[in-house]
Amino acid sequence: MTVTVTFIAAPVTVDAIPTQAGATVHVYTDPDGSLSSDCTGCGEYAWTLAADLGFARQHAAACFRRPRPLRLAA
Template identity: 60%
Template sequence: MTATITSIAAASAAYVPPPAPVLVSTLPTGAGADVHVYRDTDGSLSSECTGCGEYAWTLRVTREFAQEHAGACRRRPRPLAA
């Protein structure tokens, strides 16, 4: 049996990260936070709330899913990291 050894530097040089998700909409919550809806590279949607921090990604995430969360979330926006 032979072993193949690849250095971390060589492996990371060949790695190309996938494109970033594209922001498709921002929905305000009742407490002043936002739910950001993204289209991912595979065509699915994901959402992230700036209030409670909920991140959602499933094949079932839709704009309506994000609107429902925006309507229900009562957390104020989290402070930005310094």
């Protein structure tokens, strides 16, 4: 029997930018080289091929939602 293992690269954290309301915008480099981010306040997910952090910084400056509570599994 032959077993094939495929390695899937996970996104790598690049930055964590605080918002004015105390939430955090986490920025990641994805395996394809693009950037993505998610906000712990409003939950917005963003993705861009542009290699700069400007989109995440703009969101962090504009988001006034407080951090969402962590949901625990039932």
